[in-house]
Amino acid sequence: MGCSPSRTSENGRTQGYDWSRKIRYFPYTSTKNADTDIAGLMSHINNDKISRVSFYTTPLDKTQWTNLILYHAYIVFYTETSDGKFWWSLEKNGDALILQMSRNIEDVRDKLEGEERIRKRVSIIPAVFDWRPAVKMRDRSSRKFRDLYDDLIDDTDQLNIKFKYSDEKSKKFARIVFLKLAGSKEYRFMSP
Numbered sequence: 789m790g791c792s793p794s795r796t797s798e799n800g801r802t803q804g805y806d807w808s809r810k811i812r813y814f815p816y817t818s819t820k821n822a823d824t825d826i827a828g829l830m831s832h833i834n835n836d837k838i839s840r841v842s843f844y845t846t847p848l849d850k851t852q853w854t855n856l857i858l859y860h861a862y863i864v865f866y867t868e869t870s871d872g873k874f875w876w877s878l879e880k881n882g883d884a885l886i887l888q889m890s891r892n893i894e895d896v897r898d899k900l901e902g903e904e905r906i907r908k909r910v911s912i913i914p915a916v917f918d919w920r921p922a923v924k925m926r927d928r929s930s931r932k933f934r935d936l937y938d939d940l941i942d943d944t945d946q947l948n949i950k951f952k953y954s955d956e957k958s959k960k961f962a963r964i965v966f967l968k969l970a971g972s973k974e975y976r977f978m979s980p
Contacts, residue, residue, distance in 0.1 A: 808883045809947045814901045816890035836867040836933040841969040843925040843962055844897060846905045861962035864897050865969060880961040897921050927970035939968050
C-alpha cells in the first residue's frame with residue numbers, strides 16, 4: 789500500500805513512501821530456511837522476556853552536516869532465554885517494520901539487514917563528525933516480547949501507519965517502543 793513514489797538509496801534499500809504493511813525479519817543466526825526462522829521467531833515472541841532497552845540514532849544520509857535534529861531512530865533490546873542471550877533491533881523505515889536478531893549486539897546496532905548502517909566520517913575533526921550509531925537513552929525492562937508484539941500489532945496498529953519522512957515516523961515509532969519497554973517510563977535523552 790504505497791502513497792507516493794519511493795526513492796532508492798546507494799545500497800538499494802527503499803527510502804521513500806511505499807509502505808508495505810509488513811514486518812521484515814532478519815535473523816543473523818539464519819538457517820537459510822524461512823519456515824525454521826519464522827518458527828524460531830514465534831518461539832521468541834511467545835517466550836522471551838526483555839531485560840534491557842536502548843534508543844539509538846544514526847544520520848539520515850552521508851551528506852548531513854549535523855545530526856542534532858534530523859536522524860533515524862531505532863530500538864535495540866536484549867532478551868535471555870533457555871536458548872541463550874539475544875540482541876534485537878526494531879525500527880520503521882520507508883517500506884516496513886524491520887526486526888533483526890543476533891547473539892552479537894554489533895549485528896543489530898551497527899547493521900541493517902546485513903549492511904553497515906549509514907555513517908559519516910570526516911577526518912578533519914573525527915570527534916565531531918564520526919557519526920556512528922549513538923545511544924540516546926537506556927533503561928531496564930521487564931516486559932515480555934509477546935506484550936510488545938501485541939502492543940505494536942493490535943493496540944497501536946503500527947502496520948497500518950504509513951511512513952512519511954516529513955512526519956519523522958522513525959523517531960515517533962522508536963519513542964513509542966522505548967516507552968512501552970522502559971521500566972521507568974521516562975523519555976530522557978542521554979548526554980553525549
